[in-house]
Amino acid sequence: MSTPVKRYTVTAALPYANGPKHIGHLAGAYIPADVYVRYLRLRQRDVIFVCGSDEHGTAIPNQALKENTTPRAIIDKYHALIRDSFRELGISFDVYHRTSEPLHHETSQEFFLALHHKGLLTEETSEQFFDAQANAFLADRYIIGTCPRCGHPDAFGDQCEKCGSTLSPAELINPRSTLSGQTPVLRPTRHWYLPLQNYEPWLREWILKDHAHDWKPNVYGQCKSWIDAGLQPRAMTRDLDWGIHVPLPDAAGKVLYVWFDAPIGYISATRALFQELSSGTRQFATPQRDFGAVQPDDWKTYWEADDTQLVHFIGKDNIVFHCIIFPIMLHASQRFIVPTNVPANEFMNLEGNKMSTSRGWSIEMHEYLTDFPGKPDILRYALLTNLPETKDSEFTWKDFQAKNNNELVAIFGNFVNRALVLTQKFFANMVPPRGPATPVDEHALAAIAAAPAAIAAAIEAFRFREATAALLDLARTGNKYLADTEPWKVARHDLPRVGTILHIALQIAANLALVAEPFLPFSAQKLRSMLRLQPHPWTAAGSDTLLPAGHELGLAELLFEKIEDPIIDKQIKKLMDTQNAPTPAPVVAPLKPEIVFDDFTKLDLRVGTVTAASRMEKSDKLLRLTIDDGLQARTILSGIAKHYTPEQLVGQHVTFIANLAPRKMMGIESQGMVLMAEDGDGKLRLLQPDHPVRPGATIS
RNA sequence: CGCGGGGUGGAGCAGUUGGUAGCUCGUUGGGCUCAUAACCCAAAGGUCGUAAGUUCGAGUCUUACCCCCGCUACCA
Numbered sequence: 087m088s089t090p091v092k093r094y095t096v097t098a099a100l101p102y103a104n105g106p107k108h109i110g111h112l113a114g115a116y117i118p119a120d121v122y123v124r125y126l127r128l129r130q131r132d133v134i135f136v137c138g139s140d141e142h143g144t145a146i147p148n149q150a151l152k153e154n155t156t157p158r159a160i161i162d163k164y165h166a167l168i169r170d171s172f173r174e175l176g177i178s179f180d181v182y183h184r185t186s187e188p189l190h191h192e193t194s195q196e197f198f199l200a201l202h203h204k205g206l207l208t209e210e211t212s213e214q215f216f217d218a219q220a221n222a223f224l225a226d227r228y229i230i231g232t233c234p235r236c237g238h239p240d241a242f243g244d245q246c247e248k249c250g251s252t253l254s255p256a257e258l259i260n261p262r263s264t265l266s267g268q269t270p271v272l273r274p275t276r277h278w279y280l281p282l283q284n285y286e287p288w289l290r291e292w293i294l295k296d297h298a299h300d301w302k303p304n305v306y307g308q309c310k311s312w313i314d315a316g317l318q319p320r321a322m323t324r325d326l327d328w329g330i331h332v333p334l335p336d337a338a339g340k341v342l343y344v345w346f347d348a349p350i351g352y353i354s355a356t357r358a359l360f361q362e363l364s365s366g367t368r369q370f371a372t373p374q375r376d377f378g379a380v381q382p383d384d385w386k387t388y389w390e391a392d393d394t395q396l397v398h399f400i401g402k403d404n405i406v407f408h409c410i411i412f413p414i415m416l417h418a419s420q421r422f423i424v425p426t427n428v429p430a431n432e433f434m435n436l437e438g439n440k441m442s443t444s445r446g447w448s449i450e451m452h453e454y455l456t457d458f459p460g461k462p463d464i465l466r467y468a469l470l471t472n473l474p475e476t477k478d479s480e481f482t483w484k485d486f487q488a489k490n491n492n493e494l495v496a497i498f499g500n501f502v503n504r505a506l507v508l509t510q511k512f513f514a515n516m517v518p519p520r521g522p523a524t525p526v527d528e529h530a531l532a533a534i535a536a537a538p539a540a541i542a543a544a545i546e547a548f549r550f551r552e553a554t555a556a557l558l559d560l561a562r563t564g565n566k567y568l569a570d571t572e573p574w575k576v577a578r579h580d581l582p583r584v585g586t587i588l589h590i591a592l593q594i595a596a597n598l599a600l601v602a603e604p605f606l607p608f609s610a611q612k613l614r615s616m617l618r619l620q621p622h623p624w625t626a627a628g629s630d631t632l633l634p635a636g637h638e639l640g641l642a643e644l645l646f647e648k649i650e651d652p653i654i655d656k657q658i659k660k661l662m663d664t665q666n667a668p669t670p671a672p673v674v675a676p677l678k679p680e681i682v683f684d685d686f687t688k689l690d691l692r693v694g695t696v697t698a699a700s701r702m703e704k705s706d707k708l709l710r711l712t713i714d715d716g717l718q719a720r721t722i723l724s725g726i727a728k729h730y731t732p733e734q735l736v737g738q739h740v741t742f743i744a745n746l747a748p749r750k751m752m753g754i755e756s757q758g759m760v761l762m763a764e765d766g767d768g769k770l771r772l773l774q775p776d777h778p779v780r781p782g783a784t785i786s
Numbered sequence: 787c788g789c790g791g792g793g794u795g796g797a798g799c800a801g802u803u804g805g806u807a808g809c810u811c812g813u814u815g816g817g818c819u820c821a822u823a824a825c826c827c828a829a830a831g832g833u834c835g836u837a838a839g840u841u842c843g844a845g846u847c848u849u850a851c852c853c854c855c856g857c858u859a860c861c862a
Contacts, residue, residue, distance in 0.1 A: 307790045311857085315789070402791085402856075432791075433856080440855095471810085476799085477792050478855055485798080488811065496824050504821045511820075551799080555810070569818075569826040577820090648822060708860055725861030749862055759862040 092393040093132035096123050097352045098177075099400040100140035100185070103164040104149040108448035109481060110441040112175065113434040113469045114401030118550045120177045121470070122397070124604035125545045127178075127375055128624035134388055135374070136355040137172075138183030138190075139165040142329040143344030157328050161186055171451035173372075175462045176607045181362075183355035183370045185347060190354035194347040195333040197419065198278075198322070202334070206418050207278045208319060216273035217263040223275055223325030223339075229261050275325055277340070278332070282317035285414045289313050292417075292424065293409065302548070304476070305430045308405045320411065322346045349412040352398075353389055353422075360385040389422050396425045405430050429548040432474035436481050437661060446664030449481075449657075457657065463606040464490050464646070470554040470605060483661075487654045490646065493558060499645035501564040502598065502613060505591040506642035508568075508584075512577055517592055518585030519635035526570050530590055531630050533563040534597050538627035541601055554605055557598075564594040589635065592617070596632035600624075609645055616640050690745035691761070691785035693775055694720075699735040710754060711735065715744065716782020723756035730772075741773045741785060 098119040123135040141161040150157045329341030362371035398408045416422040441448040468486045537560040544553035573587040599613040618640040698712035741761045763771045
């Protein structure tokens, strides 16, 4: 709204290097970001496209344990895999860095210290689980125990991988440390917090007011939700030995929170880019344009100058970090600019279900590249036309096939092929001269002139589906033009007229080659070579003189190939097979330690009759039961709403623990615990006597 | 009434400030034969989640409710 934009810093979410990344990630961030950047480059704007691997956090050591190797080996492996996949898919980063690099550690520590020296971080002490034997605080992921929901014996402290529940370590039954197997204890620990709440007025001004109209509704809504809920201080450090050390004298064993250091990775990557550009080395930098002579410090303008536009491309899971926390860090630094826009996408589902690498329900980038060699553009196109821009979308293999066969092949590729084959046939593969234009010709020329602006407007508004559709519309125009003018018929009596028609058709093809570059870079390149067309800036798009009369064309080949059913069926089968893979044997909980008879007699187990049952408001799982135990009506809350309706329970016998200390949940006191048999798959069933008994009957 | 996003022809989606409901794919019929049985034209197909309200007029505004997705919470 103020200063004209002089340069762009475009980032795509740092992929977490704990495993391969799938096409949902591509659809969420990388493909739209790449289209945007390639477009800006064609506009000859000053843009950098930065990314890198996010290699810290607790999940990396965790994955190392799973794969029985070291964190270093994990990040090396997945960094390379992800980086190479991106490159093969044509994601044109100027630099792909990694957060394990010393330069990033240094950048992050400087950032942390800058905030610390300004007095913007607070120190607080809280209680966290500690493993006395390993002498280490345990991140949630390092604590495992029996899941209180499904009984899975190896649920993590933050989440049960089996039933998907979100947990906190305190909920686990028989919690144990993965480091030593010991039961962890609570112990106080000190951390540095960023008081997010202090920045609420600024956020309200910056997001809710200044960006009320230019940010996407899903992003804006999420931000508003967070701000209105009231922001809390957030710990920016962790007790861990994998990560970036807190650069303070009294902070042994403390590292920066991964979400503190990861977004700083964008800055580190930018620094790395300019270091390598100025020194001529190429380790992480893969410059996609001529940057000219630069100095190492030139990175600063891309993060500090007001006339730089910073755009973060991310998936919706990252909104809070890129719109709230990182901007607060940037703003608090009083040095860096904050993002101009954060065009986050929703999620892409796969054949009806959420994508998940761990459950095998996904298409990994490297798998696609192996199964469809030389066809990155088809995936780019299929994702682009189906981006989850406003809501979750769905990828199916049939749709992928249809998009390729009916659109890329039949409309785009076929038009180009028609124009080239006709030119070969009638004009010895030379661009014929153009004669007087008829109204039909004028119409086609007008379409050529209008297309680039329509595409550009959609890209600049972050509407990539629309932009892609506009691209294909130009190819449709070409097909229609040929159908309307019928050069194969005209050839029988008026060859010069055929020349005019093909001249215009070839200009359409040339324009396609130009404006397709951001979307389908490999095919655009191929088409350019078929036309022997030099690269042009975007400003040349819309011109009807890209190919001069007399210009000799190159060798015509098929731009896209049909994909036959068996290929698609094979992919679908592959996906289905992952679900039919031998399901892990039903979980039978391991035996607990032996107890003596006295331990058993401490339990007062009884049978009661349910006299009333109702759902608890605001709870999916809790039922409020009133139970006649022979003495009184006692209230017990039970987490069985997913398994029984209140109506089913009234009148039923239930067994319960009568002398369990009362516990308040959702504001209601629960006086006991109803016993349930739990199946391996998490289903709960009542435990009942096989004949009616009187309420209060004891169990022994 | 926890928060956010979304519910529009068979499928996937557009619909800016309220003024006769559009696009792509699919379907059906026709045309064409240069082209990867591709292309072009036409038609059929929607009570815009439900109900009420504001208005001369609502997919578009208000209210209530229903459903889907995500986040959050309870789970003795």
